[in-house]
Amino acid sequence: MKEQPFYVGYMPQMEGQLARFIGRWVVALLVLGIGLGFWLASSQTRLTGGFFDFGHAQSFEGILQLEPQPMLWVQNPNSETRTAYLLVAPFKFGAGPLIQPFDNQNVVLQGSLIHRHGRVMLELVPDSIEPRGGEQRFAPQQRVLGQVELAGEIVDAKCYLGVMNPGHLKPHRDCAVRCISGGIPPVFLVRNEEGLADVLLLVNQQMKPFGPEILEWVARPMRIKGQLVQSGNLWLLKTEAVDFHALD
Template sequence: MAEPDPPFYVGYLKLPRGLRGFLAGVLVLLVILDVGLALLLFGGQKPHASGAWGTEGEVAYTGQFQARPYPLLRLAATRDRPAGAVLLADEGKIGAPDGLDELDGAMVEARGYPILRGDLTVLQLDQAPVRQDASVMAPLPAAAPEAAMLEGEIVDAKCYAGAMNPGEGKAHEACGSFCLYGGIPALFVTRADDGSLRWYLMAASDGGPVGEAARALVGRPVRLAGTISRGAGLAIFSVTPDQLAEVQSVERRMAAE
């Protein structure tokens, strides 16, 4: 007696009964493999560091206002905390409001919602800083600038502190560029020999903001030469706009080749 022909699938006909179990098993196996691969890839990704945003509600800081390179408060050391700085920003992708230069050097109170990441504090203001006429604060000490060559990444302070996740890297390139355009303070983030991250407030060589020249370099590794000024919990990395433009030009030539 001749053996029956094996089942054969034709697209416009019903699936033969003998193939249904086989295909069901294959589909189940593929789903298991797909889920397993997704979990493996997910588990292998490095988590993006982030900060805490406004977890304590509105807070107030009192310190010496500094207008350049970006609006910030310099905080003197107290019994409970070391000297430091609070960078200022507005809601959204906007820096501190205009018209604050007259407060430069004065003691002010700033209220808002802090974004905290390590020793970095960015305060999202809910009102303009208010001068404290009765308060006096001597200029904070600062060391002489030192020449430096740093490798790292340009980021905007607000997103890097925790307003966006991730707040650095290629995925944050467009967002970071818009934030710098809006006046959010620019940071240069480097990785120390022990693997820890360090940030520097960026400035142009004239002491002002780095401006448009830094926007095109956000989210990518760069090597920059400049000077570092340290004082009372704040380090400022100053670079020339010409150097930023030259780095951008070199990257464009390499991409074209």
């Protein structure tokens, strides 16, 4: 029988042959650890897009609108047109309660920019809204583009547009549920044939935000039938939960 070296940890010195065997394995495992770190990190494919200017609030002036979702209509430079900036509160809460007293008022407010592929959102600094008088109401031009049936995924606008990356798909599902439950606007993430993504603001047939009935659908592959509406620079999908169809 081949005699193998015997060693337990409290002995003073490991026999040379055994020490070399263990040493080679330790080095191999360290190299494997580094290699696996690079390999696994570089194998991720869904970590793109989005920007959140965390901790850096700027001033914005525009007209506040509570429905269909809280937003600030900001005048474009050298133009009569306005661009909608969706609004959210800090953490996983919507901005509705913060802006309700200022609905349809021209205000200056402080917020941190969140944006992705031209879609812009502001994380509102609480108590930073100051009424400025002036124009009291803004009705964006709306175009009804007809009935559509689209495949995609419901995500919360805040995380997807930049606060989290990735802010969609299964690993992010629970967070999206929490955010939408807290009042952050749900959007429908769709991709065209080239893979380019855009988001459609989900509203019900009364152009109001969805309630808790939407939560079970969050972050699942699904199809939605509804009416596509362009409102200023925003795309809205008017629909009801009965027109949601799971693809999983």
